[in-house]
Amino acid sequence: MAFEALFQPIKIGNQTIRNRVVSTAHAEVYATDGGMTTDRYVKYYEEKAKGGCGLCICGGSSVVSIDSPQAWWSSVNLSTDRIIPHFQNLADAVHKHGGKIMIQITHMGRRSRWDGFNWSTLLSPSGIREPVHRSTCKTIEEEEIWRIVGDFAQAARRAKEGGLDGVELSAVHQHLIDQFWSPRVNKRTDEWGGSFENRMRFGMEVLKAVRAEVGDDFVVGMRITGDEFHPDGLTHDDMKKIAAYYDATGMVDFFGVVGSGCDTHNTLANVIPNMSYPPEPFLHLAAGIKEVVSVPVIHAQNIKDPNQAQRILEGGYVDLVGMTRAHIADPHFIAKIKMGEVDQIKQCVGANYCIDRQYQGLDVLCIQNAATSREYMGVPHIIEKSEGPKRKVVVVGGGPGGMEAARVSAERGHDVTLFEAAEQLGGQITLAAKAPQRDQIAGITRWYQLELARLGVDQRLGTRADEATIVDLRPDIVILATGGQPFLSQVPEWGYAESRDESLVVSTWDILSGAVEPGKNVLIYDTICEFAGVSAADYLADKGAKVEIVTDDIKPGAAVGGTTFPTYYRSLYEKEVIMTSDLALHKVYREGDSLVAVLENEYTGAQEERVVDQVVVENGVRPDESLYYALKGQSRNKGQIDIEALYAIQPQPCLSESGEGYLLFRLGDCTAPRNTHAAIYDALRLCKDF
Amino acid sequence: MLDTLLPILFFSALALAAIGAVRRVRLWRQGRPSPVPLMRGLAAMPRRYLVDLHHVVARDKRMSNTHVATAGGFVLAALLAIVVHGFGLDSAVLAWALLAATTCMFVGSLFVAKRRRNPPPRLSKGPWMRLPKSLIAFSLGVFLVTLPTAGILPEDAGSWVLALVLTGVVAWGLGELFFGMTWGGPMKHAFAGALHLAFHRRPERFSDKQGGEGRSTGLKALRLEDPKAKLGVEKPADFTWNQLLGFDACVQCGRCEAMCPAFAAGQPLNPKKLIQDMVVGMAGGSDARYAGSPYPGKPVGEHAGEPHGPIVARQGTALVDAETLWSCTTCRACVEECPMMIEHVDAIVDMRRFLTLEHGNTPNKGAEVLDNLIATDNPGGFDPGSRMHWAADLNLPLMADKRDAEVLLWLGDGVFDMRNQRTLRALVSVLRAAQVDFAVLGNEERDSGDVARRLGDEATFQTLAKRNIATLGQYRFARIVTCDPHSFHVLKNEYGELGGNYEVFHHSTYLNDLLENGKLSLKAWKGGLVTYHDPCYLGRYNGEYEAPRSVLKALGIEVEEMARSGYRSRCCGGGGGAPITDIPGKQRIPDMRMNDVRETGAELVAVGCPQCTAMLEGVVAPRAEIKDIAELVADALVIDATAEQGTSQDEATGKARRTAEEMTP
Numbered sequence A: 001m002a003f004e005a006l007f008q009p010i011k012i013g014n015q016t017i018r019n020r021v022v023s024t025a026h027a028e029v030y031a032t033d034g035g036m037t038t039d040r041y042v043k044y045y046e047e048k049a050k051g052g053c054g055l056c057i058c059g060g061s062s063v064v065s066i067d068s069p070q071a072w073w074s075s076v077n078l079s080t081d082r083i084i085p086h087f088q089n090l091a092d093a094v095h096k097h098g099g100k101i102m103i104q105i106t107h108m109g110r111r112s113r114w115d116g117f118n119w120s121t122l123l124s125p126s127g128i129r130e131p132v133h134r135s136t137c138k139t140i141e142e143e144e145i146w147r148i149v150g151d152f153a154q155a156a157r158r159a160k161e162g163g164l165d166g167v168e169l170s171a172v173h174q175h176l177i178d179q180f181w182s183p184r185v186n187k188r189t190d191e192w193g194g195s196f197e198n199r200m201r202f203g204m205e206v207l208k209a210v211r212a213e214v215g216d217d218f219v220v221g222m223r224i225t226g227d228e229f230h231p232d233g234l235t236h237d238d239m240k241k242i243a244a245y246y247d248a249t250g251m252v253d254f255f256g257v258v259g260s261g262c263d264t265h266n267t268l269a270n271v272i273p274n275m276s277y278p279p280e281p282f283l284h285l286a287a288g289i290k291e292v293v294s295v296p297v298i299h300a301q302n303i304k305d306p307n308q309a310q311r312i313l314e315g316g317y318v319d320l321v322g323m324t325r326a327h328i329a330d331p332h333f334i335a336k337i338k339m340g341e342v343d344q345i346k347q348c349v350g351a352n353y354c355i356d357r358q359y360q361g362l363d364v365l366c367i368q369n370a371a372t373s374r375e376y377m378g379v380p381h382i383i384e385k386s387e388g389p390k391r392k393v394v395v396v397g398g399g400p401g402g403m404e405a406a407r408v409s410a411e412r413g414h415d416v417t418l419f420e421a422a423e424q425l426g427g428q429i430t431l432a433a434k435a436p437q438r439d440q441i442a443g444i445t446r447w448y449q450l451e452l453a454r455l456g457v458d459q460r461l462g463t464r465a466d467e468a469t470i471v472d473l474r475p476d477i478v479i480l481a482t483g484g485q486p487f488l489s490q491v492p493e494w495g496y497a498e499s500r501d502e503s504l505v506v507s508t509w510d511i512l513s514g515a516v517e518p519g520k521n522v523l524i525y526d527t528i529c530e531f532a533g534v535s536a537a538d539y540l541a542d543k544g545a546k547v548e549i550v551t552d553d554i555k556p557g558a559a560v561g562g563t564t565f566p567t568y569y570r571s572l573y574e575k576e577v578i579m580t581s582d583l584a585l586h587k588v589y590r591e592g593d594s595l596v597a598v599l600e601n602e603y604t605g606a607q608e609e610r611v612v613d614q615v616v617v618e619n620g621v622r623p624d625e626s627l628y629y630a631l632k633g634q635s636r637n638k639g640q641i642d643i644e645a646l647y648a649i650q651p652q653p654c655l656s657e658s659g660e661g662y663l664l665f666r667l668g669d670c671t672a673p674r675n676t677h678a679a680i681y682d683a684l685r686l687c688k689d690f
Numbered sequence B: 001m002l003d004t005l006l007p008i009l010f011f012s013a014l015a016l017a018a019i020g021a022v023r024r025v026r027l028w029r030q031g032r033p034s035p036v037p038l039m040r041g042l043a044a045m046p047r048r049y050l051v052d053l054h055h056v057v058a059r060d061k062r063m064s065n066t067h068v069a070t071a072g073g074f075v076l077a078a079l080l081a082i083v084v085h086g087f088g089l090d091s092a093v094l095a096w097a098l099l100a101a102t103t104c105m106f107v108g109s110l111f112v113a114k115r116r117r118n119p120p121p122r123l124s125k126g127p128w129m130r131l132p133k134s135l136i137a138f139s140l141g142v143f144l145v146t147l148p149t150a151g152i153l154p155e156d157a158g159s160w161v162l163a164l165v166l167t168g169v170v171a172w173g174l175g176e177l178f179f180g181m182t183w184g185g186p187m188k189h190a191f192a193g194a195l196h197l198a199f200h201r202r203p204e205r206f207s208d209k210q211g212g213e214g215r216s217t218g219l220k221a222l223r224l225e226d227p228k229a230k231l232g233v234e235k236p237a238d239f240t241w242n243q244l245l246g247f248d249a250c251v252q253c254g255r256c257e258a259m260c261p262a263f264a265a266g267q268p269l270n271p272k273k274l275i276q277d278m279v280v281g282m283a284g285g286s287d288a289r290y291a292g293s294p295y296p297g298k299p300v301g302e303h304a305g306e307p308h309g310p311i312v313a314r315q316g317t318a319l320v321d322a323e324t325l326w327s328c329t330t331c332r333a334c335v336e337e338c339p340m341m342i343e344h345v346d347a348i349v350d351m352r353r354f355l356t357l358e359h360g361n362t363p364n365k366g367a368e369v370l371d372n373l374i375a376t377d378n379p380g381g382f383d384p385g386s387r388m389h390w391a392a393d394l395n396l397p398l399m400a401d402k403r404d405a406e407v408l409l410w411l412g413d414g415v416f417d418m419r420n421q422r423t424l425r426a427l428v429s430v431l432r433a434a435q436v437d438f439a440v441l442g443n444e445e446r447d448s449g450d451v452a453r454r455l456g457d458e459a460t461f462q463t464l465a466k467r468n469i470a471t472l473g474q475y476r477f478a479r480i481v482t483c484d485p486h487s488f489h490v491l492k493n494e495y496g497e498l499g500g501n502y503e504v505f506h507h508s509t510y511l512n513d514l515l516e517n518g519k520l521s522l523k524a525w526k527g528g529l530v531t532y533h534d535p536c537y538l539g540r541y542n543g544e545y546e547a548p549r550s551v552l553k554a555l556g557i558e559v560e561e562m563a564r565s566g567y568r569s570r571c572c573g574g575g576g577g578a579p580i581t582d583i584p585g586k587q588r589i590p591d592m593r594m595n596d597v598r599e600t601g602a603e604l605v606a607v608g609c610p611q612c613t614a615m616l617e618g619v620v621a622p623r624a625e626i627k628d629i630a631e632l633v634a635d636a637l638v639i640d641a642t643a644e645q646g647t648s649q650d651e652a653t654g655k656a657r658r659t660a661e662e663m664t665p
């Protein structure tokens, strides 16, 4: 049997897990009702269970005490009995499909924010400030320690009474337990710090109190780091010692192991490795822990593919694989393996849209799967075939919005033609994938290519559709997803001209697509601060150019998410790219063979100049509206989307009205520049009722 | 003059026939003993002929009428002619009767002749081409010589020349029909056929007087106790005498050939040729005179054998090549179709037994599969402790815990296959919905032995069977239900000889019972056109054609039947270990079967066998979807609203495809 190792059940404590695949704890940001597991929350996990996931550890960083604020990340609140009935719903929904569900419980200590909600005073062993959240804290007192130990026990009781299958104590990502462990943060000289035993004491008291409260017939696990990667932090050998120490109590039913510490931007990026990382970069750390403990070990970090998972399990490095983002991207991951539809798995590309939203306190969403966590609204993962009339659907533009529209329409059973002017699908994804370390983003396109081929969509690549071609097809529905063009004409002084020979500036697209040769001495002006600017900088530097990237914003790449800008910065600093903030591009002019860029300080108005041989401007996208206006007049709905229906995930009313001519909708950047998720979400919610 | 010539003619023909008959019987008696009740068999013979054999022949109405006229006419004419012309009994009544019989035979012969004008490729040519002429000669000749006896013509009508000519014609007819019958001519089939019916090795396959349908499809156990006994059939003489007799009954009609999936796929097997090779072998000689379609890819004339020589050569060629034997899927299409009730599959497995047990020569993956079965109790070599891994989340009740259950759910080796796990899960959810009291053996279950047995490894079969029987013997249950027709067949029909007797149901039958008793409520079918593929081991082996169809009907599905369905269903290619021995042909059997499906225009083919599912799903898209009956029922289940707390997304999207798989009601 294929994937045999994956489908071997395993016992954790008193629970049998049906396979070796775990969705590990992640802060979902869905427990919006004061930390209760809402309908959205339940449906999100039910979908994973229905999709075959063996074990879900939900509620990343769910709090046990009220001075570990839950509201910043809408995490689950286990500090009150009010949670118990909510847990019952959650447990039933997952158990109904044969899955198991546990919850991560924690006190985050200093790793939070104090400036809101209860205005809590954060606590930490030695009152040392945490850099990632810029959070200051007090030094914890003995009375508080015992209160929190008791809170852990009560939280575990609530999980058990709510019918969950276990709890995972977070001693990772620099939460309170591992704040006590780490000499980097614990400078105490009393019995809670200093010696190994003393640093272990808090965690041990928590473990003992929890076990005493829940008894033997409830799973209690621990998530730990495998190495903090800080010279003054916990090393792999320290962690082996710690794991063995707790394992020896016989009170721990499993260990989860994560590579890297987490209290700087740079280490945090390791924790949820983005697409720049190799597969399973920290497996060896988990394997090291497995050597010293007697209970199952779970490891997650860039395990995305069933074959990879099978290989890891077969190798015996760990007992269970966490495939967390893999399940955010496709909750039917296991079911598809079992259906022999491995090719249909939507594989996580490591874009980290999910986690980068989470760090901003926004609900976790997948860049490429707009149904994830919207199950409760009726946004489907599996598109039902329509029982209504078969329609002729013409989609123009093969970027993410167009590809999703074509896919969903074809799944509905319609006759779909997709036009794409370029020779390949992907739109801006194709450009994004050209940057160093960003090639994996093309996985989004690859999945669509397979799906569209499977669904028999008529793909007209290298074909620019005009009004006549479209009308000739006698479509019932026309969807425009034609994107736009780099917006270089906004400031006339930049000297942009249509003709490349005359234009003083080029776009990041010109650079990434290879349409323009990289210069030797390049200034990139990036007022957007998202991926395109830093990608172009990385690309040019990679080709040997001297690069300065300038922005009028706080810092280049400032709008790139928290787990992704560090990997850009690593690469940019290593290639000696100069990053300059607070300067706007005022004007570009030619002087002999060179270009002079005049930069103006945002705050003083002072001007300075750079003499370079290439000026690249990143100023976002200007929608391409010409085709839309050519088609709008003849369309039945005058190109309008009923936004009430759209937001309510209801069919567009015009679909059920009859009349001459076609319906016209536009999606994605050809309306207004937004992002990949926005384009895909609009396409899905619009087309799912065609 | 005729008065003198005819008796001489008749009695010498009879005498020669008698000598021939003795010689022929001697050939059969080279075979091993096989105890059958001789007298009772002879007594049953006419019924077996008139009812059972004609049941098969009558599938071709035209041919059956032809045969009734010709054969009936001949038997009557021969008897009367011996009396009238042999003994010279001068009775006008008998003479008139003889005229009538010969007329009847003559008319039949004309139809035989007509069929031979443009014979389908399945029919053998050679001597068979002259048979209609001989029939005409006999009937016409005897008719004419009887005219004077009947008083229609004067005794001395015509000249001596005419008398001589007539004598010649009658002699020709007698030569073919009396002499040829026992000396190896086409008419041998009547002689051997009649005795074959009487002494058939499987008397249970004939219907009884009460109208009970006869059936006997389980392989016969090999007696392994005697260490000196040869295992299986090495030489023609190793067959039982009545098997040899059976081979001799072959009319070379090629109905088997026309139905054989391996032949159609261009694999080197033709059941008709195989039977003829056995006929050649029992007398000794080469196949050069065989006048039908060869084994695909193997020219006629290169093989020869003798009664006490090996059928399959260890090196070079003998009577038959091993790959011919390994091409068979044991689908029984040939046996089902054979008007002479010949048992091809028994013969093939007998010969395979020798190759596997005495030579250890099972081709391709065969040896590995058998080793796996011995070491791990399953053909895939999976850890026997992992049998229940697929159901880790289902909490299936174990017989070891319950000890007593209404239904013992036999899972089969499909537990190791992800595709079949979906079927099993569906079946479990249906049984639960119907609140059936069931339990499984879990890790105590072993492979049923089906594959081992069809691959000729009788020893492994018997070991597995005995161990399963011992396990089953520990528990109390009313019946066994399984979704695997191979396990079904073996448990139902082949364990008995080893002491295991159970009431066994294929899941389609059981589900049909549940439906008829109102134990399940189903949503109406909303999908497209559906066809149904009869698994060989359910249909031809066990005669269950109705239950699956009536389950589909209950689902609101109107089955669009394939041209070949029911007892004529074309095998999927998966039986008899054929995918394991994997003998190459020109095309693949499942591809042909999916073409049959395609011709119906169906979007979905309902099946009832893990093996069929696997084979048909192996056909490249675009092709119809393949679903087990259990899956279709599970998808349509209306689950009691009280049992399901909260509306789950699967209901909301209506897509039960993945739901049924993962659902644990």
Ligand SMILES: Cc1cc2nc3c(=O)[nH]c(=O)nc-3n(C[C@H](O)[C@H](O)[C@H](O)COP(=O)(O)O)c2cc1C
Residues within 6 Å of the ligand: A024, A025, A026, A027, A028, A059, A060, A061, A104, A170, A172, A173, A223, A258, A271, A272, A273, A300, A301, A302, A303, A322, A323, A324, A325, A326, A354, A355, A356, A358, A364
């Ligand atoms: C959105 C998001 C939030 C996360 N929050 C937590 C958390 O609160 N606690 C935790 O231990 N791990 C958290 N993680 C880390 C995951 O458990 C997991 O270790 C990580 O995603 C790597 O596994 P993967 O490559 O399979 O996604 C989070 C991950 C993501 C994507």
Ligand code: SF4
Residues within 6 Å of the ligand: B256, B259, B260, B261, B262, B263, B269, B270, B271, B327, B328, B329, B330, B331, B332, B333, B334, B335, B344, B345, B571
């Ligand atoms: S059992 Fe099937 S495959 Fe074998 S010879 Fe007969 S018809 Fe052919």
Ligand code: SF4
Residues within 6 Å of the ligand: B249, B250, B251, B252, B253, B254, B255, B256, B257, B271, B272, B275, B334, B337, B338, B339, B340, B341, B342
């Ligand atoms: S074996 Fe039977 S079906 Fe085949 S040719 Fe002979 S008589 Fe006909």
